[in-house]
Amino acid sequence: MKLITLIIITVYLSISAAAQQNEPDSVVLKKVFDEALTDHSAWENLRYLTCTIGPRICGSPQAAAAVEWSKQVLQELNPDTVWLQGLKVKNWKRGDKEYGAITSSKFGFRQVNIAALGLSSPTPENGIVAEVVEVHDFDELAKLGKEKVAGKIVFFNRAMDPVNYYTFASYGGAVNQRVSGASEAAKYDAAGVIVRSVASSEDEFPHTGSMHYAKEDKLKLPVAAICTRDADLLGKWLKDDPHLVFYYKMTCRTLPDADSYNVIGEIRGSEHPDEMITIGGHLDSWDIAPGAHDDGAGVVQSIEIIRLLKKLNIKPKHTIRVVLFMDEEMAQRGAAKYSEEALRKHEKHLAAIESDRGGFAPTGFSVDAAKEQLDKIKSWKNNFEKYGIHEFYAGGSGVDIGPLKDQHVPLIALVTESQRYFDYHHSANDTFDKVNMRELQLGSAAMAFLVLMIDKYGL
């Protein structure tokens, strides 16, 4: 290449980059949303991740496939770097499909749909058979005490409160049964634990999720989620036949930790390569769930940020990093690893953004940062509102970026319309067809535009 040609190209590129920085925000907004709403890559990526790879609990062959696939997808977009961040993950296996049944001298027999909670112990080989005591919270359980609980299966049957507009609030109000129900029941020498699925729908899908045993637990009671339809049935039968018998059998087990990875891709900043804006979602899903909303959506939306910047030829001033976290569902090891490495390398994060509330229409951002930082984001509201994104409030972010809080990173969650999320969450019903392409695309675009505003104006 002749020197003069090189100079012309260099000058042109500089002018082009400068022009881009000076483009009105509203022009950038339209470019980003037009491209996101027109292109089907994120949608097709989600189809592959959920339909071809499918459920991908950490430690499984499918989780390994998700790592390899997402690495390749990122590489094809040709950012500056793509790498794997190694870590050890929990390795819990469900074993055979669980079996649960009610036998009542009054109503007869009914097989019910149950699923072991993640990290639960198995039942003995021949299962557990016992009478059932229904409770709705830990206080009610404590009042019954050992006398009425010992030797019985504790059935936690508190439904999500339907009156909250934000379904995450109702989830928060019901999930302690799932997380700590086994520990609480162990205090009173229960024989086993069944928990109503923490779900907003009335249907036949058990919704699994994480649980943990406390160190002081004398018993590690096997615990399963029962679908809401069968929880209602069991509750109803118990009213007229308190001596009915419940049977369940589970063969789940926890193996030694397995090797896995966070998948990371980044476009290096033109002016501040050492300062980064991280965007992420999590690769793993529950083993019974294709994880389309939780969190296939967050994965493909995060990847889409890279595609948008490359396609629109936008050169960010700061490094834009996409992190696809592993093991969000079980023990959040990917989150811990990423944060540890950031600390070890003294990485400076301008902000971290997480998409883990489903691929629904985005309504805003929840910001866990200083008031001035929230106010700055709010000052961009007029542009966001053109696409229905109108809520900017102080609140929690997400599990995967959470540990970065200790490093004083401003944390931001993409907020989506939440009415449908807990119909699908952690169940076999969280499938590709439950995601709407346009709603997914709007979420990618919302995050991309936020990234570009932070890149331009700082935070």
Added chain:
Amino acid sequence: MKLITLIIITVYLSISAAAQQNEPDSVVLKKVFDEALTDHSAWENLRYLTCTIGPRICGSPQAAAAVEWSKQVLQELNPDTVWLQGLKVKNWKRGDKEYGAITSSKFGFRQVNIAALGLSSPTPENGIVAEVVEVHDFDELAKLGKEKVAGKIVFFNRAMDPVNYYTFASYGGAVNQRVSGASEAAKYDAAGVIVRSVASSEDEFPHTGSMHYAKEDKLKLPVAAICTRDADLLGKWLKDDPHLVFYYKMTCRTLPDADSYNVIGEIRGSEHPDEMITIGGHLDSWDIAPGAHDDGAGVVQSIEIIRLLKKLNIKPKHTIRVVLFMDEEMAQRGAAKYSEEALRKHEKHLAAIESDRGGFAPTGFSVDAAKEQLDKIKSWKNNFEKYGIHEFYAGGSGVDIGPLKDQHVPLIALVTESQRYFDYHHSANDTFDKVNMRELQLGSAAMAFLVLMIDKYGL
């Protein structure tokens, strides 16, 4: 009853009604939303209307069933009056399922999914066979002129523009092909017309809809919608084989007008019984569509307003009237009839509210009224925002309440999150399972609260 008892009861009821009028708006808001989000009546009504009755084009036995069913449902709620408003409706029958196919010397043969547009003429008994000319708008058609169009099937293949946030804008930008395509093609002696489904999804469902022939049309060309998947295929094949042949056959016909009804229920106002607030949706759906979003949702939400007022023992000052309109899809005869009768009886409408944008999460209200009236509604925004209802803008209302504009009635449409609507609209895919219970409930509650604010503060 002793006089003293009667006096006590009367005084009590007056105090109770006064207390209710004086309840802070935020208390009324919570009561209405709590009840709507807790009760499943509207949801079960929608199940019955869409799954048991099913598609219900005006003039059909199913439309008569929908009239009888909704009358009974309203009567069971025990408002002050329920009546049927008789009218004559269009009576178009689809006949046999349509057949469409492409034959290409290059690509072979493919059967495609088509559906006659409402009010279309049939093809001749043996169908129509012709080469295809693809156009994207009427200008392109005009440029081709008779020379290239005569004797051919005109294929309108303009997709909905994906970049608009409000999908109704994209619908508006594509629907003239469907409504007037046959008339335009007739100008150039075309043999027939195929129109790309006005839909946001890429799938196998043809989306029908209304069309009309102009008085001056020499030919009444038979016109069908083709599903987007097959429209893409046809477009692709035409590029490499412009001489491929399209065949289609339709046996639809228009019979003499049929008898039908608007179904009306009302709670009479305690102070101003002659002034009313009307809320409505339309009972009819296309014959191929169970019409869950269009407009089963609007029907059950409107009925739900009556249930909420009765259940919460709210006595409105003005008459609250629910109108379930007939024949919205074909010729809007129910809308015309209601408006004529209102004029004839000198009825005073404080406002009319329509729900016909699907049972999705409500985002706001579009108001076709004076600026002061919009401003008044906006002044209630703080309460609405607690449930995600944040958009209050000047805009169109709906087809069924539209004719009341001549009587200077403030018209209001419930606005919903619009990304999914045109995936389902006017197709066999508009089924019950596409509606989320909570989103539906939020829409009812939003309208109920708006009704109560107008009842309390006027408009």
